[in-house]
Amino acid sequence: MTQPIPPITLPPMQDPQQEGEWLRNTLQTWLDREFLPEPINQKIAQRASQIFVRQRLEGENDLGSLVIAIVTEMQAFDFSKSFYSEFAIANAVSDLLLDSLGIDRCCGQ
Template identity: 80%
Template sequence: MAEPIPPITLPSAQNPQQEAEWLRINLHQWLDQEFIPEIVNQQIARRASQIYARQRMEGENDLGSLVIAIVTEMQAFDFSQSFYSEFAIANAVSDILLDSLGIDRCCGQ
């Protein structure tokens, strides 16, 4: 039987606003590099980083819960001018955070 994937816990937030700004910059860069730079990418990155900051200020350290919160709250965002969806954004945030922690995200490791 397959083993469940263990949860990934982020270190407690020391400065959630600074973390969110770092995430906004990195997510915006990722969005612009993944397809083509679009004005809406800035808005997407800003909204996702706001959700992230609020969740971290509320004490959320579980990466899975952060991803679910981003998917849920980004559903209200108008993606009609973008190649992306709330799922792509949440996954990108997860990848960016995993990379920053030095966690290999390849092959379920």
């Protein structure tokens, strides 16, 4: 029988500005490397970072809930000048956070 994947809880936020800047820079670098370095990537990374920081300041530490919040709030973002969507951005944020925590995201491990 398959076991459910346990939730991943991020450590409490220590420095909102530093975490927001880290996510913005890291996400923009990922976006630029994944397809093309486009000016819209900076706006996407900035918006995702704002959502992330606000959610964390409101006490949200569950990674799954953070991903859902990013998907939901990024739906209002105009992705027409980008190769990305709100789902790609939320998944990228999740992957970047897991990498930063040293959690292997391969194969459901």
